[in-house]
Amino acid sequence: MADAARAPARWTSPARTPIAPSPAPSRLRAHAIAAGAVAVVTALGFVLEPSLSPSDVPLLYLLAILIGALGGRGAGLTASALSVAAFDFFFVPPRFTLAVTDLHAWITFGVMFAVGLAIGDLVVRLRRQETATHEVELRAQAEALRNALLSSVSHDLRTPLAAITGMATSLRDARVVPAEHADEVDTIIEEAQRLSRILTNLLAVTKVETGAAPRREWVPLEEIVGVALARLDDELAGREVTVDVAADVLAHVDPILVEQLLVNLLDNASKHTDAGTPLAIRAHREANRAVLEVADRGGGLPPGPSDRLFDRFERGPTLTAGTGLGLAVCRGVAVAHGGGIDALPRDGGGAILRAWFPDDGAPPSLADEAA
Amino acid sequence: MTAMPGPAPTGDLILIVEDEPPMRRFLRAALTSHGFRVAEAGTLEAAERAATEAPPAAILLDLGLPDGDGVEFLRRVRGWSTAPVIVVSARDREDDKVIALDAGADDYLTKPFGTSELLARIRVALRHARGRTLGADDPVVTVGPIRIDHARHEVAMSGTAVHLTPIEFRLLALLARHAGKVLTHRQLLHEVWGPRATHHSHYLRVHMAALRRKLEVDPARPRWLTTEAGVGYRLRDE
Numbered sequence: 252m253a254d255a256a257r258a259p260a261r262w263t264s265p266a267r268t269p270i271a272p273s274p275a276p277s278r279l280r281a282h283a284i285a286a287g288a289v290a291v292v293t294a295l296g297f298v299l300e301p302s303l304s305p306s307d308v309p310l311l312y313l314l315a316i317l318i319g320a321l322g323g324r325g326a327g328l329t330a331s332a333l334s335v336a337a338f339d340f341f342f343v344p345p346r347f348t349l350a351v352t353d354l355h356a357w358i359t360f361g362v363m364f365a366v367g368l369a370i371g372d373l374v375v376r377l378r379r380q381e382t383a384t385h386e387v388e389l390r391a392q393a394e395a396l397r398n399a400l401l402s403s404v405s406h407d408l409r410t411p412l413a414a415i416t417g418m419a420t421s422l423r424d425a426r427v428v429p430a431e432h433a434d435e436v437d438t439i440i441e442e443a444q445r446l447s448r449i450l451t452n453l454l455a456v457t458k459v460e461t462g463a464a465p466r467r468e469w470v471p472l473e474e475i476v477g478v479a480l481a482r483l484d485d486e487l488a489g490r491e492v493t494v495d496v497a498a499d500v501l502a503h504v505d506p507i508l509v510e511q512l513l514v515n516l517l518d519n520a521s522k523h524t525d526a527g528t529p530l531a532i533r534a535h536r537e538a539n540r541a542v543l544e545v546a547d548r549g550g551g552l553p554p555g556p557s558d559r560l561f562d563r564f565e566r567g568p569t570l571t572a573g574t575g576l577g578l579a580v581c582r583g584v585a586v587a588h589g590g591g592i593d594a595l596p597r598d599g600g601g602a603i604l605r606a607w608f609p610d611d612g613a614p615p616s617l618a619d620e621a622a
Numbered sequence: 623m624t625a626m627p628g629p630a631p632t633g634d635l636i637l638i639v640e641d642e643p644p645m646r647r648f649l650r651a652a653l654t655s656h657g658f659r660v661a662e663a664g665t666l667e668a669a670e671r672a673a674t675e676a677p678p679a680a681i682l683l684d685l686g687l688p689d690g691d692g693v694e695f696l697r698r699v700r701g702w703s704t705a706p707v708i709v710v711s712a713r714d715r716e717d718d719k720v721i722a723l724d725a726g727a728d729d730y731l732t733k734p735f736g737t738s739e740l741l742a743r744i745r746v747a748l749r750h751a752r753g754r755t756l757g758a759d760d761p762v763v764t765v766g767p768i769r770i771d772h773a774r775h776e777v778a779m780s781g782t783a784v785h786l787t788p789i790e791f792r793l794l795a796l797l798a799r800h801a802g803k804v805l806t807h808r809q810l811l812h813e814v815w816g817p818r819a820t821h822h823s824h825y826l827r828v829h830m831a832a833l834r835r836k837l838e839v840d841p842a843r844p845r846w847l848t849t850e851a852g853v854g855y856r857l858r859d860e
Contacts, residue, residue, distance in 0.1 A: 405712065405714065406686055406712065409712050409733050409734070410642045410644075410645060410686075410733070411644065412733070412734050413645060413648075413733035413734040413735070414642065414644035414645045414647070414648050415734075416734035416735070416736065417645070417648035417649070417652065417734065417735065417736065417737065417740075418644075418647075418648045418651070420736030420737045420738070421648065421651055421652050421655070421737050424736070424737045424738060425655065440736075443734060444734065447713075447733075447734055451713055451714065454714050458714075468823055468824060468827075469824040469827070469828075470824070470827055471827055471828065471831040473831060473834075473841060473842050474827060474830070474831060474849050476842045477841075477842050477843060477844050477848075477849055478849050478851045480842065480843055481843075481848070494840075494842040494843075496842060498831045498832070498834075498835055498841065501824075501828075506851065506852065507716060507851060507852045510851055532842075615822075615824050
């Protein structure tokens with residue numbers, strides 16, 4: 252059906268330009284075309300009548316209805332009604348009256364209406380489909396452009412950052428910098444690494460926001476915790492981080508995305524709490540979902556709805572560096588998995604940020620080995 | 623993460639394949655100051671020429687070169703050279719790293735990285751390249767505090783015997799044979815479970831978790847059995 256539809260769709264393409272449904276003027280025009288087609292067919296019928304058989308005239312009107320219906324459902328109806336009226340008036344005996352004596356004529360009328368409605372309906376549906384396809388195409392183009400732009404930005408920024416980090420570590424490791432300037436070299440390294448993390452978050456945001464499905468696997472959350480802690484070795488130095496994650500807590504998630512979520516939660520907690528205060532990572536399973544939490548002993552949640560924490564460019568009250576992107580990425584990641592994230596006050600002071608990830612399917616069995 | 627200053631005794635030739643001059647300058651400086659000789663190429667074509675002219679002991683290959691697919695180069699080089707190849711790539715390019723590793727690369731570095739990481743990777747790669755030519759397979763292998771006796775199927779951690787299941791033993795033995803080197807999920811699954819199990823990465827993850835419970839002091843902060851996110855696992859040896 253979609254293929255058969257292509258020809259009339261092309262016919263309507265000049266009117267397609269706006270994405271919104273056709274505006275009123277073009278609708279009026281469609282009705283005018285319908286009326287015109289009926290008039291032309293009527294005139295043609297009159298001229299050709301001597302050489303036509305009586306059953307040919309309704310076929311001519313079907314042609315008018317077809318032309319009218321291409322303008323949409325309303326125009327199809329107009330064409331059908333006018334065709335029936337004109338056919339009845341000019342050709343059905345008694346002629347030049349609207350009176351009908353023949354049952355046969357009623358059947359013809361009925362068929363004319365049905366054809367008009369059906370074609371009109373088909374045209375509307377086609378046009379809607381076409382509009383939708385067009386919109387999908389536009390969106391895909393915009394997405395492809397955004398991804399290409401971001402990955403080239405990412406490459407163009409990462410390479411100089413890698414050179415800066417590399418050379419600064421060379422200076423540090425070669426111990427050629429006088430002791431009183433050692434801090435400056437360390438700061439260059441740290442700041443370059445921070446920029447690199449911001450880039451990673453920018454890319455993560457585009458990844459989750461372009462709506463690509465997460466690549467889910469069954470992963471022990473303990474493994475993701477291990478990777479995140481290793482990545483934040485420097486940031487978390489001097490803090491006690493307790494981990495309460497049993498080995499059998501599996502989550503059905505994209506491990507790279509959830510690692511980024513956990514890195515951001517820990518990074519956020521370390522920025523908004525005093526140095527040296529402890530952090531805790533906990534995970535457990537509930538029916539059909541895995542829950543991952545980061546708890547701190549900081550000043551608690553800022554006043555106001557806790558949802559706002561996860562809005563992009565919303566920053567905490569303390570004066571610390573950040574792009575306001577980290578927690579937005581967390582929410583994006585959780586939502587991309589069909590889950591969510593929230594913030595709760597913690598008993599005894601501090602806050603708990605908690606994300607959950609519903610399973611998408613049953614957990615796998617490990618029937619391959621018992622011993 | 624302490625760097626080992628001072629020149630390496632070998633003076634091995636390292637081929638740097640990288641199109642960004644600042645990055646090349648960093649790699650050159652870091653390697654020459656540690657006693658390596660370097661050759662440089664900014665394109666894959668130049669790299670292939672350089673590698674044939676003077677066979678390098680190891681190749682550092684940036685996957686983001688403008689003039690072609692680094693993996694294609696890797697496959698071609700693998701046709702006639704056993705020199706270890708370390709690919710250099712960005713964090714969000716895990717798929718590229720896996721493809722390169724499965725195509726014969728020996729290890730990878732994620733940008734940004736420091737000198738100590740760079741030198742550690744090169745040391746491991748060179749050691750494995752030498753081991754490969756010797757073909758020595760010791761019945762007893764020691765990695766850090768972990769001692770693996772292949773003949774007796776026994777494992778000890780800091781002198782204490784540890785009971786492993788047959789699969790855990792195979793997994794550990796495989797990682798130990800490539801100690802210091804990353805192994806991809808696919809490589810591990812293929813070797814331990816067989817060619818038909820290469821999509822069942824959850825087997826691997828669950829057994830790795832069990833192995834960590836038995837061999838790591840704090841399984842959430844693994845010291846030896848580290849996870850290479852999105853790529854695979856590594857048994858660290860330093």
